[in-house]
Amino acid sequence: MKLIPNFAELLHKIKLPSAEKCFFIEDGDEKYIEKWMKNGEITCELEQLFEWINIEYKLKKKNPNHEEKQLAQEIKKRFPVEQWRVIKIFSDHQRKYRYYKKAIEDVKRRTTPRMNEQAIMTIFSPGWGINT
Template identity: 85%
Template sequence: MKLIPNFAELLHDVKLPTAEKCFFIEEGDEKYIEKLISKGELTCDLEKLFNWINLEYKLKKKNLNNEERQLAEEVKKRFPVDKWRVIKIFSDHQQKYRYYKKAIEDVKRRTTPRMNEQAIMTIFSPGRGINT
């Protein structure tokens, strides 16, 4: 599982997709996560995926037999088990930023600096909801 190639560009342009779409599944990954993918895409959120991987492949356990240890090492090489949270934070932050930015821009379009309190409150009345 790898980070999408244009992640840095999308991060810079504040255009990141959802965290799940920031990664692509490489050939061979299906073997490890087949329960959580369909048609080459994740069927769950990133947090559920990595919690499942940690439990399924005992990545946090210390007392593993040789076979379990080798499998855990292979999984750690294939999946960003220690770094996925950073990508999720960036993606979630940008999605919230874009949502609030649209809401603020909509309010700015509907108001003027000289509006009084009563006029401002009418922009929130039913039928005049903020378009997001």
């Protein structure tokens, strides 16, 4: 599992997709996470997938046996078990930023600098709704 090749470009343009779509599945990854995939894509939230990986492959076990150790090493090579949270934070932040930016732009279109308090409050009443 690797980051999409244009991640840095999308990050700087504030156009990141959902966290789950920031990664692509490499050959052989299906073997480990097929339960969470359909048509080559992740079907659950990233957090759920990585919590499951940690439990299923005993990545946090204190004294793993030789087989568990080898499997854990393979999993850590294939999947960003330590870095996925940062990708999720970037993606979630940008999605929220885009939503709120649209909401603010909509409010600006519906208001003028000279509006009084009562007039401004009417844009939040039912029927006006913010278009996003």
